[in-house]
Each structure stands twice: as structure tokens, then as C-alpha cells.
Amino acid sequence: MATLAFRRCALLPSSCARSSVGKILPGSIRTKSEMTSSQPRHIAAQLDFRTFIDVLREDGDLAEIEREVDPHLEVGAIVRRVSEVNGKAPLFNNVKGTKDGLWRMFGNAASLRSREEEKYGRIARSLGLPVNASWKAILERTQEAKSRPPLPPRVLSTGPCKQNRIFQDDIDLHKLPAPMLHQRDGGKYLQTYGLHVLQTPDASWTNWSIFRGMIHDSRRLVCLVGSGQHNSIIRDKWLAEGKTEMPWALAMGVPPAASLAAASPIPEGVSEGEYVGALVGQPLDMVKLPGRITDESHTTASLASEELLMLLKQHNLPITDAFAPLETMATWCALQVDIDRLAEMKTDPKEFCDKLARIAFNNKSCMLINRILLFGHDVDVRNFKDIIWALVTRCRPGQDEYLFDDVPSFPMTPYMSHGRGDAKRGGKVISDCLFPMEYEGKREFSGVDFERSYPEHVKDKVRSNWTSMGFDSV
Template sequence: MRDLPPYPSLRGFLDWCTETGQLQPVADPVPVRHRMTAVHGAVLERGGPVLRFDRPVREDGGMAGMPVVTNLFGTASRVAAGLGVREDRLEDLGAFLAALRSPAPPEGLKDALSRWPMLKAALTTRPKICGSAPVQQVVRSDKDVDLSDIPVQTHWPGDAGPLITWPVVLTRPHGSKAEEAGRYNAGVYRVQVLDKSRVIMRWLPHRGGAAHHRSWGRAGEPTPVAIVLGADPALLLSAALPLPETVSELTFSGAFSGCRPRLVPAATVPLLVPANAEIVLEGWVSPDETAPEGPFGDHTGYYNQAEPFPVVRITAITHRQDPLYLSTYTGRPPDEPAIIGGVFNRLALPTIRAQIPEVRDLWLPPAACSYRMAVVSIDKRYPGQARRVMMALWGMLPQFSYTKMIVVVDEDIDPSNWDDIAWALATRMDPGRDIMLLENTPMDYLDFASPQPGLAGKIGFDATTKIGSETRRDWGEVMRTDPGDAAFAADLLGRVLPELAS
């Protein structure tokens, strides 16, 4: 499926960004406190390049010893490139991933041979264990551990302190073996720096890392953890994807990268870590020690409240000889998570269609936090079908459990066009008939509009044309320009007003 060469490391991807004119070094000193985020946000909003801050200024005013890379996935095209494809082939990649999830039995030898890409993808998920690795060129353990050497940003004026925002956190369940990489969970969680050797791990109860932490806690033991900073793009994006719980993001990343994951035993904890990463923080998550995490600015555009989360004691920092620190920020969209979410939406569409065949297109507006609102167009064939689609999205697909508003439209409506959505709501939806309300359903506890944390209502709008028993009135006919008339107008404009035709 790859259009682009493999990127076995963050550096390989940055080399491609440089070759394609998408990396901009910043030679001026830039403070990691607030101002680096301000620069990053301004560049992201303009669809700008990856930034490499070569002279980051630490919180204490000193110059940091390593560059900071931001805006890695600040455009949809770079997210697609991180997955190995051009942006116009995302739908093809989505279909490929849907086939990997639910492969059909081959129909004869020719069909079996045509599935070589799927077999190749499966083979690339097998990790390769290395004896040495670039990420362990420098190993600092015990008293030599000092997180202040890493230029971690404080992003917003109301933030509690420095926050690591692009970590890939590796854990495994209690009772598993370190070499069983297929049982690992890789998640992107918020990590607050407390002091030179302690951080707070903010993983929510439903996330894989938290489940592993509970399994170690039941045995009364701390959880081994590896916090990977500056992973290869395939692992970064795999860790953010809503993959099935039985799939390890660490091994699945090979299907995106086009090469087998290269892993090496960690220096001080019983885990395998990516050999080509920039930095790895090794440590143990306490089964009972917590500390108040936050407040921090979040993707909702608000600061979340401080809450207790587990404390991690760092036992080693390993890194390349000349490491890069990868960072980002979260805030009211646009931000990198919103851009990544838009791409993931396109990847997920074939899988959604496999379960709900009448779905034609779907849009998760970035301005609605990329998941709290969905607009879906369907091929409508019978009364009540829009409501069935709403319930299917909420009930069949876990990634929609926090989507509190769904608007269903006909396939003649562009679900990503606000004017089309407004027209459909205004002309095809009656508030007394076409609204479905649910109460006390699961919700992201960061939704301050919810009556109580973790529980909220959901609303569905049926903005489709009403057919059959849905209405007693004759439905209006949509006005459309005749194709011949449209062609005549385009030809005339091309000759008389070429600047408008173009």
C-alpha cells in the first residue's frame, strides 16, 4: 500500500520533510514556556511546515542541549505521509485496513495471490529484537536521571507546569513476558513532569495502559513502563488510532511503516522499546501513589480540573547521542490532534461501511473536538432508517460512544459543508418529529456541559427526506440546473469571464 519509502525512525521522516520543503529550522532562541506553543499554533493555523527549534530556552532561562521538533502532523498530507501514502490514497488505505480487520476467505489461487500485500503487512508486524540500539547510545540511570535536561514545554498560561504531550507509553499486562511484544499496549497519554525523576501518568480508566496498571496493582506490584519520546511516525500514529483491544499498536505499526519494528530490551525495566527512537524514559508506576495532575489546557478549549493520577518514578533516561525532543500542544482546534482525527475519520469510513452499509460519507467537525459531533450521509431506502443509523453508530462502534450529537443527511448533501448541513436541517427536519434524545449515556468526563462526570445525554437529528410513513405530505422537489445548461454556462464563462471560470 505504500507510495513512499519506509521511515524506520523520526529522523527518516524528517529527512523526507526536508527534501519536500516541509521542514523549517528556527535559529532564534525561543522559550519553552508559552512562547514555543504560540509560534507552533500560528504556523499550524497557516498550514505551515514542521518546525525544528534549534535553541530552545528552558524554564530556568538556560539554553537546552537538544532541539525541539513541533508541527510534525500539522497538515493532513503529512499525516498521510506518516502512514506511508499520498493524501489522495487515504480511502484506499482505509479499505486495506478494513480488509485486515475482517479478511474474507480467498476464492481460488488468483484471489489468494492478489492478497500478497495483506500477507506482507502481516509479516511486517513481527518485531525484530536487536542487541544494541541508537536510543541507548547514552544511558543515564539512578542518580544521573534528570528530566530538566529535556526541554519540556509549559504550553498555556494556566498550566500547572511542564507537560510531555507526544509520548508513546508502552505497558504490558501482569503475567506476560517482556518478549511478548504482541501483548503490549502503546498509548499517547499526558505526562506531567513533577521533578527531576518523577512524572504523573494521566491515563483514563478505559485506556489500555490503565487496564495493565490495574492488573499489576491487583498483584501489589508496580507497573513497568517505557515512555518513548520521538518514535517513528508509524508508531506515533498507531498509538493514537482506535485499534481493537486485542491488537498491539507496537507490532501493528509495522503494517504502516513497511518494515518490521526494531526493538531492544530496556536498560532498567522488563520491557522492549523501539530501537530507533530518540529518547526513552524507563520507570515504574506506583500501584497506589498518586499526585494531583493539572490543570492543563485541553482539546476542548478549556482547562481541565486537577485530579489524582499515578506517579511514575523514572529509573533511566536513554537517548541518542544527539537527541531530538518531539512535542506538540492540545487546545481548541485547530491543533495536531484535530488534524490527525480528520485523517483517521477517512481511514475509518470503509470499516464503518462494512458494518453499516448504507453510510456514504461521514464528517467529524474539528471545531466540535473531532468526536463530539458527527454528520453522516446515507443512502436512504426506508422509513426510520436515519434513526437506525444513529443507534448503530452509538451502539456498534466504540469510537462513537462519546459522540453526543449525530446529524443524518441524504447522500445529495455534503456532510462536511456547513451550508449544506444548515439547509438540510432547515428544510428536511421537524423538531417535533425528527429529534431523538437519549439520557445517561457514557460521555467524556472532560465535557463540562454534562450534568455529571462520565454521563450525559445524546441527541440525533434526522435531516433526511421523509418517505413512506414518516410523512403525510407530498415532499418538495429539489431544484437543480440542467446538465446541458450548466455546460453552456461553463463554456460561455470560459470565453467571456475566464477569471471567473478558473
């Protein structure tokens, strides 16, 4: 059966799972993956959307909903609640208004799981990693691919996505069960987790990206094209050639690894299809769109932290780790600072923060990141509790915060779009949680907690007697 993806919810033609570029086409009905592979299933899942769903089912991480659900608000409410309670990924098999059960909906493809040891399980499965992979392991996998030679996709003559095709006047987007996701949304969003595919006029760069698309009429979607984003850069190249339209495709049901790549800040000019090939270790199978395209026919934010880390290392800044906490919607990024190297720079807080801001806030990796936080060696930047503890105890409001208004912004942040300032510029800050002594390489302080304030033999004794003293196990 065909499928939709929200919070992301996705509308996916049923047999489009192996195609990376294709139109919105209904597909043949099937309920299990038909993909055969010599790879273990959890590895094959990164290359095939239906195998991915099958693996979630085997993990006990899929809620198959057989009762009828309404795409008007009900689906959106279920998906929103799933994301808030870290519930199972929902697969809606009976969507109101679908013709002969042709379309299904799938949601929360990249949301978190409730079990702490498998918290990032869905993202791990999207990259062929073990279900208990850490966030650090996930980031390392995405970055390793950038050091490998790119693998261009393999273009096939045909594929399952061509089993059912609709052309010209037969296309009517209103007939698809596109959801109204919440009461104040702008309309029905057919596109939330598919890939937009755009190519430069000279065909040197093919960009994949994820951004929402709302039904405008029977044949058109309307999308936000933000200044500085790759889709706007490619659009501007077509405009510079006097064109008012450009070739475009929307692919749904793509390999999960491709979805994560499309949502990541891949450098300008790098084609995501080649990056994904390097990421998964083999070329992606793709199918060209039917028909002739003329000149006149027409992104899991938190992964950006690793891109920012690489950028800062390239500029020889003393940053050893970076993490964008999911609790902040990835609008914060915590940086670990090597204070020994920082001392060698013989700099001061303002000079260092200004230099860092010029590099970071003018780069695409910081498009969504509005607050950078600096921490020394004793703070675990991958632990949100540590981040908050250090922020509220080490960063003096005003004095240790450096504001930057002459840099690109992310207008969709509510305090930018609905606030008092210019929505297109600024809204960025560095919160310096380093003590002045750390700029001199000194560590004349220590935190007070169970791990750092007691000798090992005392901690071992407390741990071993914990439950016998009447406490719950931890």
C-alpha cells in the same frame, strides 16, 4: 540533535528515531537522517522520524527556526498559530535552556497544510502515501492493514537510541526543555506526541497510546488515565493482581506510522506494534529497554470514523460511509445512510437512532465523538459545507435530535468537564438529517445548487466563459 513534538510538539532524543520503545534519553547530534533504505524516500518516511522531517523539508513544508525561542509560552504560541493558519511544520533548532544545543523541538507533525491539494500532506507522508492523498485514501490505508496478518516487531540487540543513556540518580526531568504551552496549562508537558507503552501482566497485549504527560518532579510525569481507555484497562489488570505499580515506557521520535496507530482506536487486545507492521508492510525494528523490569516498576481522533464504520457494518446497519470533520475537532461524525436498505428494515427514526446509539456510543471508536449525524445519498459526508447545509435545513431542533445520557462520555470535552451535568456519563446525541420519506426509501426532493440544478451544456458554457466575464478563476 534531540527533538521535542507539540500541537502536538515532541521532545525527541536525537538518535531515537528508529526505536519504538525506549526511555527519555538524549542522543547524539545529527541534523539529517542517517537511515538508508531501498524504498522511495516518501515511503521510507513512515518508518523513520528524521526521514519524515527530511521529506517535509523537501516538500517545502518545514520552517527551520534558528533564532532562540523560549519553551515557556513562546514555543506554544508559535505552534498554536501554525495550527490555526495551516503553516509549515516548525523545527526549533535553538531552544532556550538546552544544554549545548542537545535538544531541538518539532511541532505540528499531523497538522494540515495551507495548499488545498496537499491539505493532508503531513498525514499522508506519515503513511508512505503521495503528498496529495485524499482523506478517503488515508482512511482506506489504515483500514486495509486490519485485514492483513499482523507482523510482530523485530527486536534488535541494540540501536541508535542506546548511544547515550542516563540512569537512576542522573535522571532529572527538570533539566529538559519541557514547554509551558499556554498560560493556563497545568504545568510543563514533556510528553505530547510520544508513545506510552503498557503491557498486561501476562504479556499478551502491548498497548501504545498518545496522551499528555506533565512533569511532576525530577523523576515522575503525571498523566490522565480515563475510565474505559486502554491504558486504564491495563492498569486495572495490574491492580487486580494486587500491584500498585506496572512496567511503563515512553518512546519519543518513533516512526510516524506508529504515532498515527497509537492515536487511532485499535480494538482492545490488539498490539499496535503488530498493526503497524501490517500497515507499513514490514516488521518494525525495536530495542528492549536496558535493565531488568520487575513487577513493581511501573491516542488524530478523526481516524476513529473508519473504525466506527466497520463496527456499524459488522452489525449490518445500512451505513456506507463515515467521516469525522476536522472542523469539529472530530467530535462529530457524519454517517451516510443507504436509504434503500433502511427502508427494508421497516423501522422509524427513534427506533433506528436508539439501535445505532447503543452500538456506537458504547464502543471505544466513539470515545471522542459526541454527535452523530445521519444523511441520505445526496449529501457529501466528507464535505463540511454539505454537512452544515444539510444539518440546518433538515434536522428540526428537538424533534429530530435524540439525546443519550446513559452512555460513557469523554470528560475532557469542555462542556462535559465545566458544564452542569455528570462529566462521566452522557453528552451524546444523534442528529437525524433524514426526511421521514427516506425511511421509506423515497427521494421526492432535490437540492438546488450549480452542480444539480442545470444541464451539462449550460454548466459547460458558464465554466468556459467564466474568466472572460471578469470573474477570478475557480
